Amino acid sequence: MKNLSEVEIQEAGIKGFDINRLTKTLDSDSSVFRQNTPFPYIVLDSFLNEEIANEALSQFPKVGKQEWISYLHYNEKKFGLNKYEQLPSTIKKLIDELNNPSFLDYLARLSGIDNLIADPSLEGGGLHLSERGGFLNIHADFTVHPHRKTWERRLNLLIYLNTDWEESYNGKLELWDNKMTECKASLAPIFNRAVIFATNSDSYHGFPDPIQCPEGMTRKSIALYYYTAANKEISVRPTNYKARPGDGIKRVFIYGDKQLINLYTLIKRTFGLNDDFASKILRLINRKRK
Numbered sequence: 001m002k003n004l005s006e007v008e009i010q011e012a013g014i015k016g017f018d019i020n021r022l023t024k025t026l027d028s029d030s031s032v033f034r035q036n037t038p039f040p041y042i043v044l045d046s047f048l049n050e051e052i053a054n055e056a057l058s059q060f061p062k063v064g065k066q067e068w069i070s071y072l073h074y075n076e077k078k079f080g081l082n083k084y085e086q087l088p089s090t091i092k093k094l095i096d097e098l099n100n101p102s103f104l105d106y107l108a109r110l111s112g113i114d115n116l117i118a119d120p121s122l123e124g125g126g127l128h129l130s131e132r133g134g135f136l137n138i139h140a141d142f143t144v145h146p147h148r149k150t151w152e153r154r155l156n157l158l159i160y161l162n163t164d165w166e167e168s169y170n171g172k173l174e175l176w177d178n179k180m181t182e183c184k185a186s187l188a189p190i191f192n193r194a195v196i197f198a199t200n201s202d203s204y205h206g207f208p209d210p211i212q213c214p215e216g217m218t219r220k221s222i223a224l225y226y227y228t229a230a231n232k233e234i235s236v237r238p239t240n241y242k243a244r245p246g247d248g249i250k251r252v253f254i255y256g257d258k259q260l261i262n263l264y265t266l267i268k269r270t271f272g273l274n275d276d277f278a279s280k281i282l283r284l285i286n287r288k289r290k
Contacts (some may be wrong), residue, residue, distance in 0.1 A: 003054045004055070005055075006055055006089065014051050015052075015097060015252070016048055016094040016097045017224050019103065022044075023106060026106070026109055028040055030112070035265075037177075038175055038178065038185070038203075038204075039203040041197035042110070044196070047192055047194035048159065053245075056090050057161045057163070057220070059089070060088070060091075060220050061189065062129070063129060066083070067086060070079070072222035073257055073261070073262070074137075074244075075139070075257045076136045077134045077210075078130075079129045079130070079131075080126060080128050081126050083126040085127075090177055094222070095126075097288050099119075105198070111196075111198065113155065113230050114228075116154065116155065117151065120228070124141075124142070124225065126223060128221045128222075129219070130211055132210075132213055132214070133210050135210045137206050138204050138205065138208055138242050139205070139239050139241040140200070140201055140240045141156065141199050141203070142239045144236050145201060146265070148227075150232065151230075152228055152229075154227060155226040156196070156225055156226075157196050157198060157222075157224045158173070159193070159222040159223075161221065162221075165213075165219075168212060169212050169217075170205060170207065170210065170211050171189050171209075171213070172187055174206060174242075178202035180243070180244065180245070189221065201240070207219075208234055208244065210275075236265065241261070
């Protein structure tokens with residue numbers, strides 16, 4: 001099929017995804033989501049309309065042209081872009097669709113979690129990109145929104161935009177059991193694949209083995225997080241990095257870095273900081289190391 005331009009997509013009125021197609025298999029998908037282990041999740045291939053997926057890939061920015069956040073520390077090496085106004089137009093429109101009430105209703109019916117809230121600030125989400133050598137150690141995500149103290153994080157949606165991704169490149173999303181004894185699922189980040197999973201204090205996941213894709217190639221994804229609101233402030237649970245059984249001495253450094261991240265999370269919440277602050281410091285530290 002010919003790749004359509006952004007103008008052609010707009011003129012044709014093509015949506016980012018077909019909500020009717022998703023709801024046709026909602027009953028069976030909901031059963032799969034809730035029964036999957038080690039925690040509720042589902043993989044949905046060909047998630048976006050093909051034209052939108054191709055256009056999103058063609059627009060996906062490179063590091064350096066926007067204000068990318070540098071997540072560069074012992075437990076991860078990746079970049080994020082969450083400033084909505086800096087996102088490419090097709091991706092902005094797609095995110096708007098994924099945050100609108102009809103899709104939130106779909107997610108609620110899929111997961112059994114009512115009253116889901118989208119995060120317009122894209123805190124920790126937006127676009128994620130990892131270059132050769134990039135990784136993300138196994139972790140359970142922060143479970144309270146950094147700036148909305150009554151918002152509890154409940155679902156993650158990841159959409160991968162990686163063509164010709166080979167097994168040898170690593171980068172698979174690993175899902176681990178709550179005792180960190182075994183990887184229960186390993187999901188390739190292939191083009192137009194969506195993964196939706198529940199976030200809680202022990203939904204351990206990541207891609208811990210450094211990416212081995214060719215230079216100039218990157219692992220790309222769109223990441224959106226969904227919340228529910230409590231009637232009182234929720235106790236903070238920062239990102240909880242974990243060592244794998246074979247990590248050996250690395251577990252000491254994983255734990256030490258986690259404690260620093262916990263301190264930063266407290267400071268961030270107390271003073272209303274965003275990740276730009278830490279990103280500038282991490283970029284400076286990494287520049288001095290080179």
